Amino acid sequence: MSTSTSTSERVVLITGAGSGIGRAMAMAFADTGARVVAADLDSAAVERTAADIGKAAVAVAADISDEASVAAMVETAIDAFGRVDVLCNNAGIMDDMALPANLAIDLWERVLKINLTGTFLVTRAVLPHMLRQGGGVIVNTGSEASLRGGTAGVAYTASKHGVAGLTKSVAWAYAKDGIRCNAILPGPTITGIGRGTSFDEAGSARLAPVLALGDRIAQPEQMASVAVFLASDAASFVNGALVPVDGGWAAG
Ligand SMILES: NC(=O)c1ccc[n+]([C@@H]2O[C@H](COP(=O)([O-])OP(=O)(O)OC[C@H]3O[C@@H](n4cnc5c(N)ncnc54)[C@H](O)[C@@H]3O)[C@@H](O)[C@H]2O)c1
Numbered sequence: 675m676s677t678s679t680s681t682s683e684r685v686v687l688i689t690g691a692g693s694g695i696g697r698a699m700a701m702a703f704a705d706t707g708a709r710v711v712a713a714d715l716d717s718a719a720v721e722r723t724a725a726d727i728g729k730a731a732v733a734v735a736a737d738i739s740d741e742a743s744v745a746a747m748v749e750t751a752i753d754a755f756g757r758v759d760v761l762c763n764n765a766g767i768m769d770d771m772a773l774p775a776n777l778a779i780d781l782w783e784r785v786l787k788i789n790l791t792g793t794f795l796v797t798r799a800v801l802p803h804m805l806r807q808g809g810g811v812i813v814n815t816g817s818e819a820s821l822r823g824g825t826a827g828v829a830y831t832a833s834k835h836g837v838a839g840l841t842k843s844v845a846w847a848y849a850k851d852g853i854r855c856n857a858i859l860p861g862p863t864i865t866g867i868g869r870g871t872s873f874d875e876a877g878s879a880r881l882a883p884v885l886a887l888g889d890r891i892a893q894p895e896q897m898a899s900v901a902v903f904l905a906s907d908a909a910s911f912v913n914g915a916l917v918p919v920d921g922g923w924a925a926g
Pocket of ligand 1: 689690691692693694695696713714715716719736737738739764765766767768788792815816817818859860861862863864865866867868
């Protein structure tokens with residue numbers, strides 16, 4: 675039985691691979707010898723990720739919240755490499771940290787549509803290929819907000835609790851088919867996620883203790899290495915797990 679931490683030769687589809695944690699995942703998987711399908715809404719960013727990896731990567735512009743776009747993205751992966759061994763459902767957006775009474779319906783729907791429905795749509799499109807292949811691994815990017823209520827706004831928190839449920843549901847449903855599904859739950863990580871978001875007074879107050887963490891805010895590579903481990907044979911009996919990667923932030 676293999677207990678290797680390598681994902682060499684595996685075909686890894688990563689959403690949100692143009693920036694932050696997804697880009698770091700693409701680099702980390704490529705470093706172990708994997709072939710990478712790097713997907714993102716931002717086509718220029720994801721082209722850069724694929725170019726930085728080289729021949730072992732293809733870039734695809736895709737919107738995970740759009741069924742047709744997701745189908746085309748998975749088709750690109752199959753055309754390029756013939757299979758998908760690992761799916762990293764990583765793309766996601768923040769809300770504006772507003773309290774439940776103050777959140778606009780448009781933002782609620784947008785966050786749920788990308789973070790939760792998008793994760794479901796990509797999972798649903800990849801599962802038939804994993805079933806045909808006789809197995810595969812899914813690594814979802816949840817959040818501390820998959821477990822707790824006070825780390826983010828209501829839409830983001832509800833969406834990431836949904837990702838936790840989706841993770842467990844997929845793990846339970848397909849364990850017998852050799853498909854594992856786990857989630858990393860990043861703590862605060864230096865990425866582009868808050869860029870362009872404006873926060874109200876309550877949102878700013880909730881962000882303050884996070885920003886005060888200083889050097890206890892993670893680098894994206896510290897998330898990516900855990901995703902590689904979960905995708906590898908070393909984690910062959912880890913299924914349905916929600917793995918906090920937060921430097922102890924939520925442990926108290
Ligand atoms: N940064 C943090 O502190 C933190 C903490 C917990 C969880 N996360 C989660 O990590 C994941 C990655 O976020 P990040 O922090 O690297 O942010 P990021 O903004 O740097 O990267 C997210 C990427 O997802 C892409 N994206 C957004 N909507 C998309 C869509 N509809 N279809 C395809 N791609 C889309 C963006 O273009 C961007 O390149 C998200 O799921 C986020 O919720 C981040």
